[in-house]
Amino acid sequence: MLRRNDHKLYSPFFLYLRTKHKYKNIMSDESTTCPKCKSPYGYSNGSLLVCPECNHEWNPEEIAEEISSFVKVIKDANGNVLQDGDTVVTIKDLPVKGAPKAIKAGTKVKNIKLTDGDHNIDCKIDGFGAMALKSEFVKKA
Numbered sequence: 001m002l003r004r005n006d007h008k009l010y011s012p013f014f015l016y017l018r019t020k021h022k023y024k025n026i027m028s029d030e031s032t033t034c035p036k037c038k039s040p041y042g043y044s045n046g047s048l049l050v051c052p053e054c055n056h057e058w059n060p061e062e063i064a065e066e067i068s069s070f071v072k073v074i075k076d077a078n079g080n081v082l083q084d085g086d087t088v089v090t091i092k093d094l095p096v097k098g099a100p101k102a103i104k105a106g107t108k109v110k111n112i113k114l115t116d117g118d119h120n121i122d123c124k125i126d127g128f129g130a131m132a133l134k135s136e137f138v139k140k141a
C-alpha cells in the first residue's frame with residue numbers, strides 16, 4: 001500500500017489523460033487538426049490528410065490506433081474490467097504503511113480512479129484518506 005505520490009502525476013498515463021481531451025477534439029472533427037503544428041486546416045488528398053501550413057501528411061486512422069493503444073485495461077481479481085468511477089470491494093486485509101490498522105477485507109471503495117503503475121487504483125477510503133490500491137486485491141462491487 002502506498003500513499004498517493006505526486007510524482008505519479010507525471011507518469012505517461014497521466015500525460016495521456018491530460019492530452020486525451022485534445023485528441024478527442026481531433027477525432028471528432030475528422031482529424032483535420034494537424035498532429036504536428038496543430039493547425040486546424042488539414043485537408044484530405046484522397047488517402048491522407050495534408051496540413052497546408054507545415055505540409056505534414058498523416059493518416060487519421062493511425063492516430064486513432066495510437067490513442068487506443070494508450071488506453072490500459074485494468075482488471076480486478078476476477079478478471080472484470082474496471083473503469084473510473086466504479087465501486088470495488090477489497091478481497092483481503094491490506095496493511096497500510098504508517099497506519100495503525102489494515103484496510104479490512106470487504107471494505108467498499110467508491111469512485112475509484114485508474115492510474116498507471118504498480119498500485120493502479122487511486123481512491124479515498126473512510127478512515128484512511130487518499131490511497132493507492134492494486135487492482136488484483138479488489139473485485140467489482
Ligand SMILES: [Zn+2]
Pocket residue numbers: 034035036037038039051052053054055056
Ligand atoms: Zn501542420
